[in-house]
Amino acid sequence: MAGTQHAQWSSRWAFIMAAVGSAVGLGNIWKFPYEAGEGGGGAFVLLYLLFVFIIGTPCLIAELSLGRRGQKNPVYTMKSIATEEGRSTMWGLLGWSGIVGAFIIISFYSLVGGWVLAYIVKAAMGFGGFDAAKSTETFLTFIADPVQPIVAHFAFMAITVGIVARGVQGGLEKAVTVLMPALFAILVMLMIYSAVTGAFGEALNFLFRPNFHALTGDKILNALGLSFFSLSLAMGSIMTYGSYLPKDVNIPKSAITIAGADSAVALMAGLAIFPIVFAYGLNPGGGGGLVFMTLPIAFGQMPMGEIIGPLFFALLAVAAITSSISLLEPGVSYIEERTGWSRKKVTATIGFAAFLLGTLSSFGQPGNLLGDLTFFGGMTIMDVKDYFTNNIIMPLGAMFMMIFVGWFVSRKAMMDELAIEDKNFRIWYFLVRFICPVAIFAVFVNIIYDTIIQPMMG
Numbered sequence: 001m002a003g004t005q006h007a008q009w010s011s012r013w014a015f016i017m018a019a020v021g022s023a024v025g026l027g028n029i030w031k032f033p034y035e036a037g038e039g040g041g042g043a044f045v046l047l048y049l050l051f052v053f054i055i056g057t058p059c060l061i062a063e064l065s066l067g068r069r070g071q072k073n074p075v076y077t078m079k080s081i082a083t084e085e086g087r088s089t090m091w092g093l094l095g096w097s098g099i100v101g102a103f104i105i106i107s108f109y110s111l112v113g114g115w116v117l118a119y120i121v122k123a124a125m126g127f128g129g130f131d132a133a134k135s136t137e138t139f140l141t142f143i144a145d146p147v148q149p150i151v152a153h154f155a156f157m158a159i160t161v162g163i164v165a166r167g168v169q170g171g172l173e174k175a176v177t178v179l180m181p182a183l184f185a186i187l188v189m190l191m192i193y194s195a196v197t198g199a200f201g202e203a204l205n206f207l208f209r210p211n212f213h214a215l216t217g218d219k220i221l222n223a224l225g226l227s228f229f230s231l232s233l234a235m236g237s238i239m240t241y242g243s244y245l246p247k248d249v250n251i252p253k254s255a256i257t258i259a260g261a262d263s264a265v266a267l268m269a270g271l272a273i274f275p276i277v278f279a280y281g282l283n284p285g286g287g288g289g290l291v292f293m294t295l296p297i298a299f300g301q302m303p304m305g306e307i308i309g310p311l312f313f314a315l316l317a318v319a320a321i322t323s324s325i326s327l328l329e330p331g332v333s334y335i336e337e338r339t340g341w342s343r344k345k346v347t348a349t350i351g352f353a354a355f356l357l358g359t360l361s362s363f364g365q366p367g368n369l370l371g372d373l374t375f376f377g378g379m380t381i382m383d384v385k386d387y388f389t390n391n392i393i394m395p396l397g398a399m400f401m402m403i404f405v406g407w408f409v410s411r412k413a414m415m416d417e418l419a420i421e422d423k424n425f426r427i428w429y430f431l432v433r434f435i436c437p438v439a440i441f442a443v444f445v446n447i448i449y450d451t452i453i454q455p456m457m458g
């Protein structure tokens with residue numbers, strides 16, 4: 001182990017901004033609205049919030065505590081805590097699964113981030129005269145292009161690398177403390193605009209009136225998977241951010257703030273988007289194309305669309321960048337601490353490797369070079385990576401992490417780390433030991449059954 005000095009956040013505020021920046025991302029503004037749309041609105045939203053607070057937040061507390069206790073990258077953190085507790089160093093694998101998961105996610109996350117950057121430009125040029133056909137064709141032609149999305153993906157990755165290479169305080173912290181307030185300001189502006197000019201009542205109805213019939217087993221897993229994805233759990237990001245956390249910061253309080261801000265942004269994004277969708281008679285269940293194919297139609301018609309459109313995509317870009325830096329950081333901290341190479345060299349290397357892996361996701365888009373290559377009955381390369389990370393690595397990683405914290409680390413160690421009242425500790429400990437692993441496992445089995453076993457049995 002080469003000894004690089006492990007960094008620290010300069011304040012609680014910087015940490016909260018970084019963690020909220022990691023949490024708030026494409027998951028909130030891109031995935032949440034369309035999965036809520038597909039999942040029947042209010043019922044999905046309720047379940048999502050329930051998962052965020054009953055299961056996600058206790059996991060967030062656990063993962064932050066592990067990070068701060070270990071004071072290293074996820075692999076070394078898991079190993080050193082396991083050793084300290086007299087457990088097998090095989091637990092280090094959990095650190096690995098996070099790092100690998102984060103690497104896979106950033107490879108396609110950056111591609112979508114690149115689409116967003118390209119759409120800032122497209123939106124600024126205006127979507128005048130866009131109807132559903134034109135808007136769909138524009139997007140599909142763009143993602144089928146072998147070159148343009150790759151250039152944009154490269155640009156997005158370069159921004160991420162540029163920030164991460166400057167280090168925790170000089171890069172991450174500086175970026176998030178400027179970008180997060182900017183994100184919030186844009187979001188509030190867009191929401192007010194939507195509320196005033198759009199079909200706000202209908203949007204409220206859609207987002208908050210539960211339709212439990214639409215909530216099938218796979219939608220339930222979607223909600224759980226999304227709550228984990230959205231809180232950045234089990235991917236090493238939160239563990240790494242926790243490892244930079246000063247000892248005097250209260251973890252449970254911070255975790256509740258982070259989860260609250262994260263779900264607030266998801267709901268606000270919904271309230272910015274759906275009034276527009278309904279006002280222009282568009283389809284709220286438009287899937288992953290919602291922000292790229294549906295919204296441009298509205299931007300093309302609305303007053304000030306050339307301003308609101310680019311602002312919206314800028315919002316998305318900011319959210320994506322503050323998350324992608326947290327996806328790059330776990331791998332960077334590991335290689336840096338393992339090899340002692342300079343941070344710049346490590347960051348550029350990993351960033352470039354993730355960029356290369358991401359090009360496959362682009363080539364795998366319908367109509368692109370590898371567009372005919374599909375897996376498991378129609379999944380694109382990007383779908384496979386998304387499925388594998390979101391529905392497999394993440395729930396399993398989270399489940400084992402909870403088992404580790406709840407059953408393999410001493411109660412005293414966790415009490416030291418959390419420093420909360422006895423009663424609250426007991427509630428948290430109960431959730432972590434029993435409720436979280438069982439709930440995650442149940443939903444995980446359910447999805448495996450729905451997507452693998454049942455189709456095989458016909």
Ligand code: PHE
Binds near residue numbers: 028102235323
């Ligand atoms: N939470 C981020 C989002 O919602 C994505 C993310 C997942 C970031 C896992 C880091 C780790 O977009």
